[in-house]
Amino acid sequence: MTCLAVETGEDLEIGARPLLVVDVDEVVLQFVAPFKAFLRANGHALNLETFSLNGNVISLADGRRVENARVASLLSAFYDQQEDWQKPFAAARETLEDLTDIADVLLLTAMPPTHLEKRRRLLSRFGFAFPLIASEKPKGEVLRTLCKTHPPQLIFVDDMLYNCRSVSECLPDALTINLLINDDYRALAPKTMPPSVVATGWDHAAAIIRRHVADNG
Structure with missing residues (x-):
């Protein structure tokens, strides 16, 4: 091949x-462990209550769950920096x-x-x-x-x-x-x-x- x-x-x-x-x-x-670390370094946390990223990312500033669009943005940023994390x-x-x-x-x-x-x-x-x-x-x-x-x-x-x-x-x-x-x-x-x-x-x-x-x- x-x-x-x-x-x-x-x-x-x-x-x-x-x-x-x-x-x-x-x-x-x-993925899960380094993405959790990445989120914490960027003011967020992943609390997996369901088998999904959406709905399980919270802001450390106010404890609120972030919207799906913000989760997608954070994931894209993680992939931009994947060589430093994974x-x-x-x-x-x-x-x-x-x-x-x-x-x-x-x-x-x-x-x-x-x-x-x-x-x-x-x-x-x-x-x-x-x-x-x-x-x-x-x-x-x-x-x-x-x-x-x-x-x-x-x-x-x-x-x-x-x-x-x-x-x-x-x-x-x-x-x-x-x-x-x-x-x-x-x-x-x-x-x-x-x-x-x-x-x-x-x-x-x-x-x-x-x-x-x-x-x-």
Whole structure:
């Protein structure tokens, strides 16, 4: 597979090997903890009472919940500065590198492509030498377009169940893994429902992936 960062994936070459597609925020890179720290440094706090950023960000000045538009603005500012705040989960790079013996790896991040190059630099700093797509489109649509000519055996990993559902709807034969590493975050998340399966860490996810590839090889 061609190794480059692209906006939508048109320049990627998909081969015949199984394809492992992996989300970035809170899957490869830590998101919740650094975003909380970023907010506090900028006069806000994230109090997760529901599985959403909207409605859970408060102003430290007056304790009020901030409007969704302000949350979006803070998130964009965080992504502008992501290289100063985000670090990978300890096992992510090693696990993905180990899995390249059975699959090609592609990173698919849900963010405006304007942040793509900063994300690429951040990932490269920590040794993630995998192709990267940044798109705000539904992930199922992105992957259906990417795999339409030579659809490989597809495994998809994401912390958001709605992204797993999007992929399952567009590519029913794909294995979708709902990876929820943070215990507190997992407790608030929607219950993982079939056809997706839940994984609680990278070791767990790797075992599921290897078993699936072996059973479907």
